[in-house]
Amino acid sequence: MHLSKIALAALLIAPAALHAQTTKFTSNFSTGERVATGGTYDVGDWTLASTKNITGISYGTGAFNFGMAATTSGFVEAQNRFSATATTISNVGEWIELKVKFTNGSNLLAGGTSSLINIGLFDSGGANPATGLESSGLTATDTSPVGSGFASGNAQNWEGYVGRFALTGGNNQIYTRAPQLADATVGGSTSENQDLLFSNVGNGAFDNPSGTQLGTTSASTQAALSAATQYTAKLRITVSGASEYTVDYVLMNGAGDTTLQTLSRTTVSGSFINNLSIDGLAIGYRQSGTSLATSISLNSVDVTVNAIPEPSGFAALAGLAGLGFAATRRRRAA
Numbered sequence: 042m043h044l045s046k047i048a049l050a051a052l053l054i055a056p057a058a059l060h061a062q063t064t065k066f067t068s069n070f071s072t073g074e075r076v077a078t079g080g081t082y083d084v085g086d087w088t089l090a091s092t093k094n095i096t097g098i099s100y101g102t103g104a105f106n107f108g109m110a111a112t113t114s115g116f117v118e119a120q121n122r123f124s125a126t127a128t129t130i131s132n133v134g135e136w137i138e139l140k141v142k143f144t145n146g147s148n149l150l151a152g153g154t155s156s157l158i159n160i161g162l163f164d165s166g167g168a169n170p171a172t173g174l175e176s177s178g179l180t181a182t183d184t185s186p187v188g189s190g191f192a193s194g195n196a197q198n199w200e201g202y203v204g205r206f207a208l209t210g211g212n213n214q215i216y217t218r219a220p221q222l223a224d225a226t227v228g229g230s231t232s233e234n235q236d237l238l239f240s241n242v243g244n245g246a247f248d249n250p251s252g253t254q255l256g257t258t259s260a261s262t263q264a265a266l267s268a269a270t271q272y273t274a275k276l277r278i279t280v281s282g283a284s285e286y287t288v289d290y291v292l293m294n295g296a297g298d299t300t301l302q303t304l305s306r307t308t309v310s311g312s313f314i315n316n317l318s319i320d321g322l323a324i325g326y327r328q329s330g331t332s333l334a335t336s337i338s339l340n341s342v343d344v345t346v347n348a349i350p351e352p353s354g355f356a357a358l359a360g361l362a363g364l365g366f367a368a369t370r371r372r373r374a375a
Contacts, residue, residue, distance in 0.1 A: 061347070061348060061349075061350050062345055062346070062347045063345065063346050063347075063348065064343060064344070064345055065123070065124060065128055065137075065344045065345065065346050066085075066123040066124060066322075066342070066343065066344040067341070067342070067343045067344075068085075068341065068342045068343075069102060069103050069340070069341045070100055070101060070102060070103065070104065070105045070339070070341075071101070071102040071103075074086055074087060074121075075087070075100065076088070076089065076098060076100050076105070077172045078098070078172060078173070078175050079172050079173050080172060081172075082122075082169045082170065082172055084122055084123070084124065084125045084169070085121070085122075085123060085124075086121070087100075087105065087119050087120070087121050088119070088120045088121070088170045088171065088172050088174070088175075089107055089117065089118070089119055089120075089174070089175040090117070090118055090120060090170075090171070090174035090175065090178055090179050090235055090236065091109065091115065091116065091117035091118070091174070091175060091176065091177065091178065091179060092114075092115045092116055092117075092177060092179045092180065092243075092244065092245035092246075093109045093110065093112050093115035093116075093117065093176075093177055094109070094110055094176045094177055095107050095108065095109060095117055095175045095176055096108045096109060096110050096334075096336070097146075097336055098175070103340050103341070104144075104338045104339075104340060105119070105338065105339040105340075106146065106336065106337070106338045106339075107119070107336065107337065108146060108147065108334065108335050108336025108337065109328060109334065109335050109336075110334055111332045111333055111334040112328055112332060112333075113152070113328075113329065113330065113331070113332045114243060114328070114329050115327070115328055115329075116157075116179075116238075116239050116242070116245070116246070116325060116326065116327035116328070117325055117326065118159070118236070118237060118238050118239075118323050118324065118325025118326075119323065119324050119325065119339065120170040120196060120237060120321070120322075120323045121170070121321065121322050121323070121342075122165045122168075122169050122170060122320060122321045123320065123321065123322060123344060124320045125320070126320065127164060127165070127318035127319060127320035128318060128319050128320065128346050128348075129316075129317070129318040129319075130278070130279075130280050130317075130319075130346070130348060131280060132280060132348075132349045133280050133281065133282060133283075134279070134280065134347075134349070135279070135280050135346075135347060135348045135349060136277050136278060136279035136280070136346070136347045137162065137277070137278050137319050137344065137345070137346045137347075138275055138276065138277040138278075138344070138345050138346075138347075139160060139161075139162050139275065139276045139277075139322050139342070139343075139344055140273065140274070140275045140341075140342070140343045140344075140345070141160055141273070141274045141275075141324050141339065141341075141342050142271060142272070142273050142295065142339075142340040142341045142342075143271070143272055143273075143274070143324070143337055143338060143339050143340055144269065144270065144271045144272070144295075144337070144338040144340060145266040145267060145268060145269065145270055145272065145337065146269075146335070146336030146337050146338050147268065147333075147334060147335055147336045148265070148328070148333040148334065148335045148336075149265070149266040149326055149335060149337060150206075150207070150208040150263060150264070150265045150266050150326075151208070151265035151266075151331070151333055151335075152208070152328045152329050152330035152331050152332075152333050152335075153208065153211075153329050153330020153331060154207060154208050154209070154210040154211035154261075154329075154330070155207065155208075155211055155242065155327065155329035155330065156207065156208045156211070156326070156327055156328055156329050156330060157205050157206065157207050157211070157239070157242075157326060157327040157329075158205070158206045158266075158274065158292070158326050159203055159204065159205040159206075159238040159239065159323075159324075159325055159326065159327070160203070160204055160238075160274050160276050160290070160322070160323065160324050160325075161201055161202060161203035161204070161218060161237055161238055161276065161322065161323045162201050162202060162276055162278060162319050162321070162322055162344075163196075163199040163200060163201030163218065163237060163319065163320075163321035163322065163323070164199065164200050164201055164314070164317055164318050164319060164320065164321070165196070165199050165320050165321040166198050166199065166200075168194060168195055168196065168197075168198060168199070169195060170195055170196045170235070170321070171191055171194075171195035171196060171232075171235050174191065174232060174235055178191070178232055178235075179232050179233060179235060179236050179245035179246075180231060180232055180233070180244060180245050181231050181233055181244040181245060182231060182244075183230055183231055190232075191231075191232035191234065191235050192223040192224075192230035192231060192232070192234050193223040193230075193234070195235055196234075196235045196236075196237055196321075197220065197221050197223060197234040197235065198220040198221070199218065199220070199237060199321055200217070200218060200219050200220050200314055200317070201217070201218055201237075201314070201317070201319065201321070202215065202216070202217060202218070202255075202276070202278055202286070202288050202314075203215070203216055203217075203218050203237070203238055203240070203252065203323075204274075204276045204288065204290025204304065205238075205290075206261060206263055206274075206290070206292050206302050206304075207261040207263070208261060208263060208264070208265060209261055209262055209263055209264055210260075210261065211261045212258035212259070212260065212261065213258065213259040213260070213261045213290075213302065213304050214254055214255075214258050214259075214304075215254070215255045215256070215288045215290055215304055215306045216240055216252030216253060216254045216255060216312075217252050217253045217255075217312050217314065218237055218238070218240070218247065218252055219250055219252070219253070221233070221234040221247055221249050221250075222234075222249045222250070223249075232245075233245055233246060233247055233248060233249065234247065234249065237321075237323040238323050238325050239325070239327060240252035242327060242329075253311055253312045254312070255288060255306035255307065255308055255309075255312050256306040256307065259304055261302065262302070263292065263301060263302050270294075270295065271294075271295030271340060272292060272293065272294060272295055272301075273292070273293045273294070273295060273297050274290070274291070274292050274293075274324075275289070275290070275291045275293075276288070276289070276290050277289045278317075278319070281307060284310075284313050284315075285307060285308055285313065286307070286308045286313065286314075286317075287305060287306070287307045287308075288305070288306055288307075288308070289303070289304070289305045290302075290303070290304045290305075291303045291304075319344075322342070322344065324339060324342070
């Protein structure tokens, strides 16, 4: 190919290169990860944390299953520090997105208006989530003499954004999850500090401090999820201005061609997180109201980044184009 044609091709692809989508993490639970229910944790592993005893834990290709025995109030979440290198978005138009495909095992959003489906993206600060909280591990109770052993470290200082969808009649929200305070006094050293998703909904949920809501609540119109049916949830954080993010949360049917619920909110000064770098995620649900047994099957999880390439990438394109034009001018002069 003539150099001038290469230069033309470089110019044609340059607009597309202004933003480059990159997959930062993908999992269908087949290889490379595990459920760390105690002991050591390796980056990419999953942990489970709950206010109730978790039931039916199993892990295999296309199906990471877990649930809770019948309860009138409880929640469970899967946490993952998916990368040892955090991703920063800082230029207007850049975004990072968490996409979760999951199947309703039983009774998701079926209990009452405070039943929830929540997902979140977080900056871990280099700390791994805790193991050993899968069976009633999240509580508001200090152990004797003082301290649960989970008040500090692990996910205590994770920060980020959470989207929640509720059953019809409940409130859909997007809010922050800030680093949690811990001290060596009764009431200040509980395992609530390891919860990432369920701001101040009851014992075991993070509340020190509670999340700061972005904008207003939105009344949910979501019915209970259909049994044995797949759904897709997406949470996207976009740099939408100077010191401003727009956070979008969407719930769709399994094929992704029908939107069931959507919520978009923009940060203000009190909800903007400076120097946010994402390397952690969480997915979970809350059962509240009628006593029901519940379960979920996570089918796949993906984290995608849409970012502006480094300046060196633009320099290479510009240099290639310049060489092409120079060669063209020499041929014409000859």
